[in-house]
Amino acid sequence: MAVGLGPLSTLHPVPGFELGIASAGIKRPGRKDVVVMRCAEGSSVAGVFTLNAFCAAPVIIARQRFAGPVRYLLTNTGNANAGTGQPGLAAAERTTKTLATLASVGEEAVLPFSTGVIGEPLPVEKIEAALPAALADLAEDNWAAAATGIMTTDTLPKGASRQFQVDGTTVTVTGISKGAGMIKPNMATMLGYVATDAKVARGLLQDLLADAANRSFNRITIDGDTSTNDCCMLVATGQAAVAEIAQPSGAAFEQLREAVFAVFAELAQAIVRDGEGATKFVTVQVNGGGNAQECLDVGYAVAHSPLIKTALFASDPNWGRILAAVGRAGVPQLDVSLIDVFLGGVQICQQGGRAATYTEEQGARVMAQAEIEIRIELGRGSHSETIWTTDLSHDYVKINAEYRT
Amino acid sequence: MAVGLGPLSTLHPVPGFELGIASAGIKRPGRKDVVVMRCAEGSSVAGVFTLNAFCAAPVIIARQRFAGPVRYLLTNTGNANAGTGQPGLAAAERTTKTLATLASVGEEAVLPFSTGVIGEPLPVEKIEAALPAALADLAEDNWAAAATGIMTTDTLPKGASRQFQVDGTTVTVTGISKGAGMIKPNMATMLGYVATDAKVARGLLQDLLADAANRSFNRITIDGDTSTNDCCMLVATGQAAVAEIAQPSGAAFEQLREAVFAVFAELAQAIVRDGEGATKFVTVQVNGGGNAQECLDVGYAVAHSPLIKTALFASDPNWGRILAAVGRAGVPQLDVSLIDVFLGGVQICQQGGRAATYTEEQGARVMAQAEIEIRIELGRGSHSETIWTTDLSHDYVKINAEYRT
Numbered sequence: 001m002a003v004g005l006g007p008l009s010t011l012h013p014v015p016g017f018e019l020g021i022a023s024a025g026i027k028r029p030g031r032k033d034v035v036v037m038r039c040a041e042g043s044s045v046a047g048v049f050t051l052n053a054f055c056a057a058p059v060i061i062a063r064q065r066f067a068g069p070v071r072y073l074l075t076n077t078g079n080a081n082a083g084t085g086q087p088g089l090a091a092a093e094r095t096t097k098t099l100a101t102l103a104s105v106g107e108e109a110v111l112p113f114s115t116g117v118i119g120e121p122l123p124v125e126k127i128e129a130a131l132p133a134a135l136a137d138l139a140e141d142n143w144a145a146a147a148t149g150i151m152t153t154d155t156l157p158k159g160a161s162r163q164f165q166v167d168g169t170t171v172t173v174t175g176i177s178k179g180a181g182m183i184k185p186n187m188a189t190m191l192g193y194v195a196t197d198a199k200v201a202r203g204l205l206q207d208l209l210a211d212a213a214n215r216s217f218n219r220i221t222i223d224g225d226t227s228t229n230d231c232c233m234l235v236a237t238g239q240a241a242v243a244e245i246a247q248p249s250g251a252a253f254e255q256l257r258e259a260v261f262a263v264f265a266e267l268a269q270a271i272v273r274d275g276e277g278a279t280k281f282v283t284v285q286v287n288g289g290g291n292a293q294e295c296l297d298v299g300y301a302v303a304h305s306p307l308i309k310t311a312l313f314a315s316d317p318n319w320g321r322i323l324a325a326v327g328r329a330g331v332p333q334l335d336v337s338l339i340d341v342f343l344g345g346v347q348i349c350q351q352g353g354r355a356a357t358y359t360e361e362q363g364a365r366v367m368a369q370a371e372i373e374i375r376i377e378l379g380r381g382s383h384s385e386t387i388w389t390t391d392l393s394h395d396y397v398k399i400n401a402e403y404r405t
Numbered sequence: 406m407a408v409g410l411g412p413l414s415t416l417h418p419v420p421g422f423e424l425g426i427a428s429a430g431i432k433r434p435g436r437k438d439v440v441v442m443r444c445a446e447g448s449s450v451a452g453v454f455t456l457n458a459f460c461a462a463p464v465i466i467a468r469q470r471f472a473g474p475v476r477y478l479l480t481n482t483g484n485a486n487a488g489t490g491q492p493g494l495a496a497a498e499r500t501t502k503t504l505a506t507l508a509s510v511g512e513e514a515v516l517p518f519s520t521g522v523i524g525e526p527l528p529v530e531k532i533e534a535a536l537p538a539a540l541a542d543l544a545e546d547n548w549a550a551a552a553t554g555i556m557t558t559d560t561l562p563k564g565a566s567r568q569f570q571v572d573g574t575t576v577t578v579t580g581i582s583k584g585a586g587m588i589k590p591n592m593a594t595m596l597g598y599v600a601t602d603a604k605v606a607r608g609l610l611q612d613l614l615a616d617a618a619n620r621s622f623n624r625i626t627i628d629g630d631t632s633t634n635d636c637c638m639l640v641a642t643g644q645a646a647v648a649e650i651a652q653p654s655g656a657a658f659e660q661l662r663e664a665v666f667a668v669f670a671e672l673a674q675a676i677v678r679d680g681e682g683a684t685k686f687v688t689v690q691v692n693g694g695g696n697a698q699e700c701l702d703v704g705y706a707v708a709h710s711p712l713i714k715t716a717l718f719a720s721d722p723n724w725g726r727i728l729a730a731v732g733r734a735g736v737p738q739l740d741v742s743l744i745d746v747f748l749g750g751v752q753i754c755q756q757g758g759r760a761a762t763y764t765e766e767q768g769a770r771v772m773a774q775a776e777i778e779i780r781i782e783l784g785r786g787s788h789s790e791t792i793w794t795t796d797l798s799h800d801y802v803k804i805n806a807e808y809r810t
Contacts, residue, residue: 039768053739053756054732081729085758118725119759181712223711225726226733306628306711306797308806314806320523321630323488327459328631334458337490352459353490354524392711397799400712401719 002156003281003390005273007053010160012172013144016040016237017195019146019342020137024130026078026123027116034127035149036099036105036134037073037193044199045070046206047111048213050230056082057066057092057122059229060111064235069200070102073233074099074131075191077152078177081114081122082228091122091357098128102135115152115178115191115229140349147176150191153399154180154274160266162259166242166252171198173259177232177267181222181276181400192217192232194263198256199238201246208248209234212260216268220388222275223396224304234260272388277395280312284387288378294331301329301332302387309392312372319348326376338379407561408686408775408795410678416548416564417577421445422448422600424551425542429535431483431528432521439532440554440599441504441539449604450475451611452516453618455635460529461487462497463517464634471638472607476514478638479504480596482557482583486519486527487633496527503533507540509736520557520583520596520634552581555596558804559585559679564800565671567664571647571657576603578664582637582672585682586627587803597622597637597784603661604643606651613653614639617665621673625681625793628801629709637663644724664783677793682801685717687777689792693783699736700790703781706734707792714797717777722768731781743784749777 018038039045047066049059058081070323074095094112103110116120147157161174175194188332192213200208214231238244249346273281284302289295302308305325311318322341327334341349344366348358366372431438444450452471454464463486479500501515507513519527552562558694566579580599603639618637643649650658678686688790689707695702707713710730716723727746732739746754749771753763771777 052729052732053736054728054741080725083725083754084756085756118723118729225712225729228725228729228732280538305630306801307630309471310802310805313802316806318523320485320488320633323459324457324523324630324633327457327633336459349488351490353488353493367770373503392802394799394802396711397715397718397802399796401721 002274003278005156005270006088007161008144008147008157009161011161011174012163013140013143014172014174014195014237015140015197016043016239017235018140019142019143020134020139021145021149022130022134022137024076024126026076026126032149033077034130034134035075035146036131036138037146038138039071039235040239041071043070044202044205044236044237044238045204046209046234048209048232050227052226052228054083054228056080056114056229057084057088058114059231060089061092061096062111062113062231065111068108070111071105071149072099072103073111073113073193075113075150076127077150079114079120079122080116080118080182080229083119084121088122094124095127095331099131102131113191113231115150118228143174143176149187150176150178152178152180153276154178156274158267158270158274160263162262164255164259166255169240169242171240171256172196172243173256173263175263177271180273180274190263192267193231194260195235195237196256196260197237197240198242198257199240199244200236201244204246204248205234205236208257208260212264215261216264219386220268220272221300221303222272222390240297269388272390275390276399277393278390279393280391282312282389282391283373284389285373285375285384286378287375287384288380289383289385290381292383292385295383297331298326298329298378299385299387301325302374302376303389305394309390312367312391313393315364315367317343317348317360317362317367319343322374323349342375343367407679408683410561410675411464413552413562414566415548415566416531416566416579417568418545418548419577419600419642420545420602421448421486421644422640423543423545424547425539425544426547426550427535427539427555429481429531431481431531438482439535439539440480440551441536441543442551443543444476444640445644446476447477447643448725449607449641449643451614451639453614453637455795456633457631457633459488459633461485461519461634462489462493462603463519464636465494466497466501467516467518467636470513470516470740473513475516475714476510477504478516478518478598479552480518480555482533482555483521484519484525484527485521485523485634488524489526489663493527496529499529500532504536507536518596518636519553523633533717548579548581555581555583557583557585558681559583561679563672563679564676565668567667569660569664571660574645576645576647576661577601578668580668580672582676584676585679595671598691598750599638599665600640600642601661601665602642602645602648603647605661606640609653610639610641610652613662613665617669620666621669624791625673625677626705626708627677627795650682674793677795680795682798683795683802684798685796687796688716688778689794690778690780690789691783692780692789693785694788694790695786696790697790700788702736703731703734703783704792706730707779707781708794711797717772717796718798720769720772722748722753722772724748724768727779728754745782748772749774
């Protein structure tokens with residue numbers, strides 16, 4: 001049950017970026033589970049990868065290769081190829097080699113991505129067998145099918161698209177993402193692919209990606225569990241007839257940044273809206289911090305608290321649990337008498353105690369909504385951070401207790 | 406459904422320490438919800454308190470007073486008197502003043518303790534009205550009734566008792582605890598009271614308490630939420646006819662320490678066994694760490710992971726989730742190729758990958774048990790830490806979604 005997430009909106013094709021989908025039957029026969037993406041020659045490719053020390057074999061390989069000339073991104077679902085040791089590396093390499101041979105490019109130009117169950121051997125032959133069909137399916141208008149092809153426990157495909165004009169020429173930014181559980185990205189989300197036909201210098205593209213991921217995928221959490229397979233790629237094909245963007249300034253760069261940030265925010269929030277068992281979309285806004293880190297510490301303490309998340313599920317304005325989470329966030333010398341807390345527009349806590357004007361009815365009214373903002377004013381400085389999360393429902397337990405059955 | 410926790414075993418009376426129980430009807434009419442404990446004159450009293458910055462009013466007062474001569478401990482359930490600001494402090498003070506007057510002692514000799522819903526005003530009159538009955542009920546053989554009187558969402562009372570001989574004289578250590586949710590103590594548990602009739606110098610008693618709490622209550626977690634009200638008190642009445650223990654050495658001290666550690670471990674583990682919705686009692690053993698902190702970081706990453714906890718609930722040996730949690734624990738320069746993981750006696754992960762000998766059947770057999778050990782060998786050094794936790798079940802969500810209804 002996704003919160004405020006409808007069918008895919010229009011995903012504009014990106015000239016120079018094609019997507020092909022096929023079925024390898026990795027987890028279930030007939031399921032679309034292999035996606036190949038082709039970048040036009042000369043594309044700039046940027047990437048951010050999980051910081052989990054137990055990163056998956058494909059992450060290790062993609063991270064080694066992404067700085068070179070990249071032509072193909074190969075994604076499979078149903079198997080994460082993580083915790084698979086040396087055989088897992090060999091398996092991932094073999095799939096990229098097969099694709100490289102079929103596509104007549106160097107093996108190093110193919111990046112592998114996997115998502116699914118951890119610890120099972122990658123079914124290499126099944127994936128190899130599906131590659132010809134995926135290549136035959138390559139098309140620029142295939143974003144929606146690819147968004148579905150990368151899903152695992154997602155209930156809805158996730159995509160976003162923006163366009164802007166540079167000197168009368170239309171430039172497009174389109175992306176897709178997947179993920180619904182094991183979500184507390186650290187430098188990237190589960191899997192995200194965003195492409196633009198702008199021409200962007202590679203170093204600048206990498207900086208732009210890091211910045212965008214930091215404001216989007218690195219500010220969401222569903223269960224606090226960072227995946228072994230998180231990757232997010234940003235590709236600039238350079239096919240639009242506009243000048244190369246090489247500096248982080250100027251009108252074209254500003255427009256591109258705005259469009260990229262918008263696409264990333266929409267993709268990241270879509271992951272939360274479709275979070276496993278989610279019945280609420282929750283924005284945790286922390287203001288007045290002495291620095292960004294303490295805002296994040298408070299925000300994540302609230303966003304990860306099982307007690308707050310179950311209260312959100314129950315629509316119970318149990319604001320004492322919010323105070324308790326703020327209090328354990330580890331902020332040094334926290335003066336609780338300066339803290340105000342708001343639930344939606346309702347002040348629930350004033351100077352560290354229950355707000356004089358607060359009534360349980362006001363709190364219950366806000367908590368009954370599907371989209372809820374918890375705003376915490378620390379009164380220590382001028383820093384702010386925003387984190388998006390979900391509630392913790394019966395269905396979260398059900399989904400994760402039954403994941404492999 | 407408590408895991409491996411039966412009826413209370415014999416709780417030996419501690420000479421010089423009396424307990425009285427009464428009903429104030431704080432949350433439900435007729436429920437025993439007020440417990441008064443009296444320490445003989447001259448008792449040494451040690452305490453450890455929550456590190457949550459939003460600590461409750463009674464914690465603030467108890468922390469101020471416990472270094473002085475203490476005669477009475479006043480506990481109520483049903484209301485935490487937390488997040489209640491200045492009026493909460495005044496309310497807690499008033500209850501201690503009333504008890505002090507009834508008992509003809511100074512107000513400073515009474516320490517208040519509260520547990521229950523956060524953010525509601527303390528019903529002072531109800532508590533005051535119950536004090537004469539609690540005082541009239543004071544008796545040394547009242548531990549079992551007190552263990553029941555301090556329960557909130559606990560399904561079973563928790564107590565432990567040990568005795569040892571010093572020069573032919575029997576010395577007793579007896580304690581009780583409560584807590585089932587919002588459990589990730591930091592310096593103390595929800596509420597724990599342990600008394601001995603040994604005579605112990607106050608500074609030594611405080612050191613002993615800190616050490617014991619650190620090895621017990623500070624190594625358990627149910628949901629990672631640190632309470633606003635955690636307190637643990639250790640009282641030495643000095644009524645046993647043995648010499649004062651003033652140094653952390655010698656046979657009497659060693660015996661006392663062993664008995665205190667045993668009582669604390671049993672009380673702390675009882676809290677986990679009775680964890681909200683718990684169907685599994687899980688020991689997370691981390692060995693081979695370069696220092697204690699990294700062992701704890703890995704242990705808590707595993708113990709707090711909702712994905713591992715739901716897999717434990719489902720008896721699913723989804724060991725990939727364990728690797729993922731180890732990998733995100735933030736251990737610097739973690740070499741995953743040195744890591745071994747065992748589930749019960751079964752090696753599931755060898756040198757960072759699936760163990761060659763591992764079969765799903767072996768894992769399933771361990772996971773079906775009610776008591777499970779997850780052992781992680783980091784291969785970095787000689788430090789070890791042990792953490793006890795629970796699974797995450799449908800009932801945890803149910804209990805916490807419906808807590809206030």
